[in-house]
Amino acid sequence: MSDPTRSEIARSRRWVIKVGSALLTNDGRGLDGEIIGGLVAQLAALKERGIEVVLVSSGAVAAGVVRLGWSRRPSLLHDLQAAAAVGQSILIQSYEAAFSQYGIATAQVLLGHDDVSARDRYLNARGTLTTLLKLGVVPIVNENDTVVTDEIRFGDNDTLAALVANLVDAEALLLLTDQQGLYHEDPRLNPEAELVETRDVHDPELDDMAGEGGLLGRGGMITKLRAARLAARSGTETVIASGRMQDVIGQVTRGVPLGTWLRTGKRPQNARKQWLAAMVQTPGSLVLDEGAVRVLRESGRSLLAVGVRMAEGRFERGDMVSCRGPDGREVARGLVNYSADETRRIMGQPSAAIEGLLGYQSDEELIHRDNLVLC
Numbered sequence: 001m002s003d004p005t006r007s008e009i010a011r012s013r014r015w016v017i018k019v020g021s022a023l024l025t026n027d028g029r030g031l032d033g034e035i036i037g038g039l040v041a042q043l044a045a046l047k048e049r050g051i052e053v054v055l056v057s058s059g060a061v062a063a064g065v066v067r068l069g070w071s072r073r074p075s076l077l078h079d080l081q082a083a084a085a086v087g088q089s090i091l092i093q094s095y096e097a098a099f100s101q102y103g104i105a106t107a108q109v110l111l112g113h114d115d116v117s118a119r120d121r122y123l124n125a126r127g128t129l130t131t132l133l134k135l136g137v138v139p140i141v142n143e144n145d146t147v148v149t150d151e152i153r154f155g156d157n158d159t160l161a162a163l164v165a166n167l168v169d170a171e172a173l174l175l176l177t178d179q180q181g182l183y184h185e186d187p188r189l190n191p192e193a194e195l196v197e198t199r200d201v202h203d204p205e206l207d208d209m210a211g212e213g214g215l216l217g218r219g220g221m222i223t224k225l226r227a228a229r230l231a232a233r234s235g236t237e238t239v240i241a242s243g244r245m246q247d248v249i250g251q252v253t254r255g256v257p258l259g260t261w262l263r264t265g266k267r268p269q270n271a272r273k274q275w276l277a278a279m280v281q282t283p284g285s286l287v288l289d290e291g292a293v294r295v296l297r298e299s300g301r302s303l304l305a306v307g308v309r310m311a312e313g314r315f316e317r318g319d320m321v322s323c324r325g326p327d328g329r330e331v332a333r334g335l336v337n338y339s340a341d342e343t344r345r346i347m348g349q350p351s352a353a354i355e356g357l358l359g360y361q362s363d364e365e366l367i368h369r370d371n372l373v374l375c
């Protein structure tokens with residue numbers, strides 16, 4: 001039974017799937033191997049269908065607490081960090097062992113606040129994750145708990161999953177938890193509460209429905225709703241569903257109306273570009289030659305160093321720069337892969353010469369087309 005209104009999400013070719021602590025841990029007794037095995041089988045089937053997936057998994061602290069023989073989750077930051085460090089390797093081992101049965105390689109990706117907010121690191125994180133996807137690897141992301149301080153913690157992995165969805169331009173985000181989805185009220189408090197099947201993600205009524213999390217999880221539905229809105233900034237659709245349901249991943253990704261769909265109603269690429277366009281001031285600009293102006297305008301391709309005549313101002317890798325034609329008119333804006341100094345050394349040169357000129361090559365393009373907005 002496929003809900004036609006969900007056919008839109010069923011077309012998504014790149015998913016971020018987040019698995020919460022509440023689901024993964026066996027009543028606080030450590031990781032639930034059966035749940036992990038079941039999820040991995042579903043993820044392997046998803047990859048068989050040619051769908052790319054980034055997994056965001058919680059559970060490090062819970063697994064560490066058990067391994068250290070502690071009776072409950074500590075409250076001191078350093079204790080939490082120690083538990084996360086111990087538990088993270090157990091978490092990754094469990095996934096790697098399960099995925100290897102399907103011949104699928106995994107990669108551990110630990111991210112902190114700076115990795116998604118500082119623009120140079122944002123580009124690096126994006127480059128690594130998209131490369132892993134191209135290689136057919138399943139990246140398993142968690143917060144880099146051992147080095148974060150309270151001030152800069154995401155704390156809940158719902159937010160992290162949304163930022164990862166922004167980072168890789170995922171078309172859809174699936175938040176798997178211990179409930180069937182978002183209810184009109186917290187079902188722990190009101191067992192009669194009804195499931196919300198579909199809503200516009202920005203509907204203000206949702207704010208009154210979402211409550212806090214349980215003992216094991218962190219943010220409850222409040223952070224899931226916030227994450228869905230954050231993901232919507234880059235056009236990503238969000239579904240919240242129960243990770244305990246049989247073949248939930250297969251069903252949701254095929255458009256079966258399970259859980260709660262928080263609708264975005266924007267096309268991912270457009271939305272991401274709007275977000276980029278509104279993002280920052282431009283500390284510098286590039287003057288392009290006629291050929292480069294034509295390529296950007298007419299074929300929507302990336303900007304290569306060969307088409308740049310001049311670099312003005314001071315900018316760093318990851319800064320937003322303005323691109324102007326020989327007549328001085330702005331043609332585009334985008335996140336640049338090389339600093340102003342580096343750009344001056346490679347401009348006018350083919351990409352193959354970058355390594356010889358700089359001694360390294362981080363990217364072939366000066367501005368990748370995904371990070372470029374035409375004016």
Ligand SMILES: Nc1ncnc2c1ncn2[C@@H]1O[C@H](COP(=O)(O)OP(=O)(O)O)[C@@H](O)[C@H]1O
Pocket residue numbers: 019020021022023058176177178179181182183184185186187188209210211212213214215216217218219220221222
């Ligand atoms: N309106 C609501 N609908 C469903 N669950 C809710 C709602 N408000 C609060 N919750 C709580 O949110 C919990 C899930 O969030 P959380 O504990 O953070 O889990 P996870 O570790 O999966 O992120 C549920 O167990 C539920 O008790």
Ligand SMILES: N[C@@H](CCC(=O)OP(=O)(O)O)C(=O)O
Pocket residue numbers: 019020021022057058059060061062084142143145155156157158216217218219220
């Ligand atoms: N990074 C932490 C996850 C934080 C957390 O509990 O998140 P979640 O339960 O998904 O809201 C861990 O791995 O334990």
